Amino acid sequence: QVQLVESGGGLVQTGGSLRLSCAASGRTFSAYAAGWFRQAPGKEREFVAWIDWAGGITAYADSVKGRATISRDNAENTVYLRMNNLKSEDTAVYYCAAGVGGTPKRSANEYRYWGQGTQVTVSA
Numbered sequence: 765q766v767q768l769v770e771s772g773g774g775l776v777q778t779g780g781s782l783r784l785s786c787a788a789s790g791r792t793f794s795a796y797a798a799g800w801f802r803q804a805p806g807k808e809r810e811f812v813a814w815i816d817w818a819g820g821i822t823a824y825a826d827s828v829k830g831r832a833t834i835s836r837d838n839a840e841n842t843v844y845l846r847m848n849n850l851k852s853e854d855t856a857v858y859y860c861a862a863g864v865g866g867t868p869k870r871s872a873n874e875y876r877y878w879g880q881g882t883q884v885t886v887s888a
Contacts, residue, residue: 767790773857778888781846797814863877
């Protein structure tokens with residue numbers, strides 16, 4: 765089992781930045797790839813970013829490409845998502861997930877473990 769806890773969400777102004785953290789515990793987190801997803805009210809959960817177990821390969825949704833950076837620190841069992849130039853459409857609950865495999869996973873059902881989510885609200 766891997767337990768994931770997200771933090772770092774909050775209220776941010778349009779054009780601002782934030783960094784989300786996902787702290788892992790349990791089984792060896794460094795063995796898993798990790799991803800960030802988000803879900804806005806009334807919408808399906810959507811892929812945001814993915815990083816491989818070593819942190820050397822990343823993938824992003826087109827909607828955040830150029831504005832988001834996913835990274836990880838396996839010594840700290842933590843994955844990060846930094847987002848810049850935030851827009852109102854970035855408002856959502858952001859979830860961290862962990863799964864196996866060395867190629868980008870853009871579908872939520874490809875992940876084995878999930879955190880409880882952290883709310884990000886971007887105001888005008």
